[in-house]
Amino acid sequence: SQQGEEDPQALSIQEGENATMNCSYKTSINNLQWYRQNSGRGLVHLILIRSNEREKHSGRLRVTLDTSKKSSSLLITASRAADTASYFCATDQWGNEKLTFGTGTRLTIIP
């Protein structure tokens, strides 16, 4: 079963704009992670945020976590053509290392 669901399913923006995608999940989590996948390739880890954290930054990436709403957002600032990819959130629960992925957001950056 899918724990996380990303929104929107697809997003197209102009290069230089900011991109925001959201992830909602159903049950309490231990960690939430974001991954990027370039077409047909293996996923690459972006950021891990723990349930007791509210915000995390890494370069042009900003992740927020709202455990009361069971949601997270990924913001990519000053987008570049190379950011074109699919983005997935993944969650695990306390005492269970099983990592469950959402269905992903397909991001297209228009040059």
Added chain:
Amino acid sequence: EAQVTQNPRYLITVTGKKLTVTCSQNMNHEYMSWYRQDPGLGLRQIYYSMNVEVTDKGDVPEGYKVSRKEKRNFPLILESPSPNQTSLYFCASSRLGEKLFFGSGTQLSVL
């Protein structure tokens, strides 16, 4: 170089012909996992392993087998493949509770 190595990259087979997809990691990770990726369904977990000789079912284990006899290897076995197992498969590994490292994927077609 730290990596997860999956083989083969592409595989075409016929219904009922047993096959094995190999996965090996060189990072001494405890956790290993297999996912399948299908359009519109995101990544779904097939099996995972927390350590040697410890394996557990994911969300879609039917028709698959795994073994974890050594820490570095986690092969995926399809005893009698069927067309509905045509998919893109990923192996991944991590330290417990940390980010996943993914292999490059295996595109399997079952005719």
